[in-house]
Ligand SMILES: Nc1ncnc2c1ncn2[C@@H]1O[C@H](COP(=O)(O)OP(=O)(O)OP(=O)(O)O)[C@@H](O)[C@H]1O
C-alpha cells in the first residue's frame with residue numbers, strides 16, 4: 001500500500017520539533033526525529049488535529065488550486081454545505097453559487113442536494129431491514145479511514161452508501177455530459193472542501209478505486225476571490241436546489257435530524273468519535289439505529305480548511321436553514337443501486353499490529369512490556385514518540401533505540417562517568 | 425508456545441473504573457493483530473465479569489493469558505459467593521441493588537452473555553469466601 005496518498009503534510013522549515021502535534025494525534029501517527037515532526041503516512045487519517053494544534057503552523061493540508069481547473073474544458077464546482085456558513089449575513093445560497101460561476105466555474109452542483117438523496121436512501125435501507133444496525137454514516141472520510149485501520153468489527157456497520165460528495169460528483173458529471181455531449185476527460189469536477197480528509201478520499205478512496213471528482217479546492221483558498229466576486233455580482237442566478245436537510249449536513253446532528261425519528265446518536269470531535277466507536281465495539285450501545293460521526297468538532301463547519309469559527313458558521317447555517325423548504329431532492333428508487341459503495345470496506349490489519357505472525361507479535365509484545373518497565377513512564381515526548389508505550393513499540397520495531405529516551409541516555413552517561421571516575 | 429501474561433487489580437470501591445481491565449486487554453489484543461472476532465468476545469465476556477466483581481463482590485483481580493490460539497482469563501474475588509449457580513446463570517435473574525440498576529445494570533444478562541461468548545466457562549464459588557470464574561475464548 002505504498003501508493004496511499006494523504007493530504008496532511010509538514011513544512012519542515014516551520015517545524016521546531018516540539019511535542020504539540022505528537023501528543024494530540026489520535027492515531028499516534030507522528031514522531032519527532034532530529035528536531036522535525038514526521039507523519040507515519042499509513043496511520044494518518046487526515047483528521048486535521050495536528051493542523052489545529054500546531055502553534056507554528058507547520059502542518060498544512062494539500063489540496064487543489066484554482067489553476068488546476070484550467071486543465072478542463074468544462075469546470076464544475078461542488079460546494080460543500082459548510083461553505084454557506086462562511087459569509088456574514090448570507091440569506092441566499094444563490095449568491096454563493098453565482099459567485100462560483102463568476103470566478104470561473106461553468107456549472108455548480110450543491111453537495112447538499114446529494115446529501116438529501118443519501119438521507120432518503122438511508123431511510124429506505126433502514127426500513128427495508130437491509131443494514132447491520134446500528135449503521136454508521138460513511139460521510140466523514142476521516143472516520144471511515146479510522147474504522148478501516150482500527151475497528152475491524154465495525155467495518156460491516158459502515159453505511160454501504162457513497163458519501164454525498166461522491167454522489168454529487170457522479171450526478172453532476174452525468175448531467176454535464178447529457179447537456180453538452182462532452183467527454184469525461186473534458187469535465188473537471190472540483191469539490192469545494194472544508195477539510196483535508198475529503199481531498200485524500202478523492203485521491204485514495206477507502207473503498208473502490210476511482211472518485212468522480214478530479215480534485216478538491218480548499219474553502220480558505222477560494223474565499224478571498226469568491227467573497228469579492230459575490231460583492232460584484234451583476235445577476236444572481238437561481239441555481240440553488242437544496243432544502244434545510246441537505247444544508248444541515250454541515251453541522252453535527254444535521255445528518256441525524258434528517259433521519260426523521262429513527263433512533264440516532266451524533267458525536268463530533270475525533271476523541272469523542274473514538275470513544276463512541278470503542279463503546280460500540282464492546283456492544284455497550286443499544287437502542288440506536290443510526291450513528292453520525294464527524295471527526296471535526298461541530299461537524300464539517302469545524303473542518304480545518306474553513307475560514308470562519310465553527311460556532312459562528314454553525315449559527316449562520318441555522319439561520320440560513322430557516323428560510324428553506326425541508327428537502328428538495330427525493331430519491332427515485334431505481335437510482336439507489338448507483339449510490340451504493342463500489343465494494344466492501346475492508347479492514348487493514350497491517351497498520352497497528354506488531355506483526356502479521358501472531359507468534360512473532362506475542363514475542364514482540366513480551367519484549368515491549370519488558371522495555372516499558374525500564375522507561376520512566378513520564379510520557380514526556382522528548383524521545384520523539386507520543387508516549388513511553390509507543391516508544392517501547394518503536395524500539396521493538398527497530399524504529400528507535402533505548403538511548404533516544406533522555407533519561408536512559410542520562411543514566412548511561414552517568415554510568416560511563418562513574419566508571420571513568422574510578423579509573424582516574 | 426509463547427504467551428502474554430496480564431494482571432489487573434479490579435478495585436471494588438470505584439465503580440466508575442470498572443471496565444479498565446477488559447479495555448486494556450482489548451488494546452493489547454489489537455496490538456497483537458489478534459483475530460477480531462475473538463477480541464470482541466474477550467472484551468464483552470471480560471467486561472461483564474469485571475462488572476460483576478465490582479457490583480456483587482467488591483472487586484478482585486484478573487489474570488489473562490494470551491496464547492496464539494486462545495485467551496484464558498481468571499477473574500477472582502473474595503466476595504459473598506454465588507448461592508445458586510444454576511439460578512444465576514438464568515437470563516433475567518439478578519440480585520443487583522437499585523443504585524446500579526439506574527445505571528442500566530442488573531438485567532441479569534451478564535453471566536448468560538459470558539457463557540454465550542466464551543468457549544469454556546467454569547465457576548468456583550464458596551459462600552462467604554468468594555468466586556473464581558475461569559474463561560477460555562478460542563480463535564475460531
Ligand atoms: N462475582 C460475583 N459474586 C457474587 N455474586 C455474583 C457474582 N457474579 C454474579 N453474581 C450473582 O449472579 C447474578 C446474575 O449475574 P448476571 O451478571 O447474570 O446479572 P447481573 O449482574 O445481576 O445483571 P447484568 O449483568 O445484566 O447487569 C447476580 O445478580 C449476582 O446475584
Ligand code: SF4
Pocket residue numbers: 046047139140141142143194195196197198293294295296299300301302303304
Ligand atoms: S467532519 Fe467533515 S470537515 Fe471534518 S474531516 Fe469529516 S468530512 Fe471533513
Ligand SMILES: [Mg+2]
Pocket residue numbers: 472475476530533534535
Ligand atoms: Mg452482571
